[in-house]
Amino acid sequence: MAYLPSEQRYDIMKYNRCGRSGLKLPAVALGLWHNFGGVTLFENSRAMIRRAFDLGITHFDLANNYGPPPGAAEENFGRILKLDLHGYRDELIISTKAGYWMWPGPYGDWGSKKYLVASLDQSLKRMGLEYVDIFYHHRPDPETPLEETMSALDLLVRQGKTLYVGLSNYDVETTKKALAILKELGTPCLIHQMSYSMFNRWPEDGLLSLLKAEGVGSIAYSPLAKGLLTDRYLNGIPADSRAASSSPFLNPQDITEDKIAKVRRLNELAKARGQSLAQMAVAWLLREGRLTSVLIGASKVSQIEDCVGALANLDFTPAELQQIEEILK
Template sequence: MAYQADSTRYQDMEYRRCGRSGLKLPAVSLGLWHNFGDTTLHDNARNLVLRAFDLGITHFDLANNYGPPPGSAEENFGRILHNDLKPYRDELIISSKAGYTMWPGPYGDWGSKKYLVASLHQSLKRLDLDYVDIFYHHRPDPDTPLEETMSALDLLVRQGKALYVGLSNYPAEQARQAFSILQQLGTPCVIHQPKYSMFERWVEADLLDTLEEYGVGSIAFSPLAGGMLTDRYLHGIPQDSRAASSSRFLRPEQLTEDKLQKVRRLNALAEQRGQKLSQMALAWVLRNDRVTSVLIGASKTSQLEDAVGMMSQRAFSPEEITEIDSILL
């Protein structure tokens, strides 16, 4: 049976303006870093994508190296897009990135114009698209001049291969330089994707101020700290958990007793608020209007439903903010 989107999909989601641009993103976006490669079941990946869209999640975040193996997440999402979501293409924000190792040799990594242009062309073929909505440089390149990397992003917009450009993992000062170059080129940066959670607050020092100054939105990745900010680890490390498998998302040594004590105290506060810890953690990242969206991963549709359920309880009292800070700091 052909997929038909839920007619109430826009009812409960909030769409937030991305900096000073005309682009709006859902408060919750779905990342396809994990659970969408060739090592996962296609039916589950399809169910996740379609359920996300039915819940009002219109933004699907990819990169050239997502899988595993690299490239397979784009290929699998491309099939879902072709078979199920093609009639809804203009309701979707599809992003991809380049900046990590993708193929052998000197032209398959970092930030040269050669690499970025070739990578996006490959991504478009895998996705079976004419353009992506957002194309990011995935990480700073210590060797390539910033002017070259930014001019490649500008070129790809002018070629019609991307509508907007973004940066990921750039520290504040380097981001400031990149924003300035892009403004001069006439293709302003629309979004920055930093790692941000209750346990990773570096963006608060100066990055968020820089984004506000330049009118750039932001989307926080790993807002649940690799799963630490859920009820998964309240009573130790389950054998089937990410931490038990020493995944790249969460390693056992990160779950110190100090961290676990903080998680338990945060969970108690979430229960007082009538939320799951994961929902409170997402709402906390979104408490600042300079954060446009939170980027979540999911392996089950119930995780998507929980994340979107957070929308009904997003506000924090001053007392709650003070209590959270006292737990974290």
């Protein structure tokens, strides 16, 4: 049967303005980093995309190297677009990135204009698109002049291959310089994508305040600390978990007794709030409009449903926030 999205999809989701732009993004977006490639079940990937859209998730985040193998996530997403969402393209925000290794030789990595233009051309072909909504530089390049990388982003907007540009994994000082260059070029940065969670709080040391002052949106990836901020590891390492596999996300040595003790205490607080731990971790990031959006990963439909459920309660009392700080310190 042909897929028909839920008519209530826009009643479920919360949408936030992205910086000082005209664009609104869903508070919860779906990342296609590792469970949408060539080694995963296509129908499961398809079911997750469809359910996400039913829940009002309009933003799907990719990169040239997402898979495995590299490029496979974009190819599969292109198939799903053609099968299920081809009539809804104008309701979607599709983002991709370039900045990590993608093909052999000196032109398949980092931040040269040669690499970025070629990479986006390849991404568009894999997904069957004329343009993406957001194109990110995935990481700073220590050797290519920042002016060249930013001018490549500006060029891609002017060529009509992307509507907006963003930065990912940039530190505070490099972000500040990049924002200034893009503003001078006439293509302001829309959004910054950073790793951020209760266990990983580096954006609080200047980055979030810089983005707010400059009117740039913010989206956090790994909001669940690679799965630690869920109930998965409360009683050991499950056989089917990331930590038990050869996953690049989480290793057994990351799951220390100290962290698990904190997770257990956080889980009790989440229960008292009427939330799962994952829901509280998402809500904590989104509270008081601190971020534009949170980017979740998922391997099953139920995980997407759980995270979207966080939107039912984004408020924290001062006592709850103090208790979280005491647990984390």
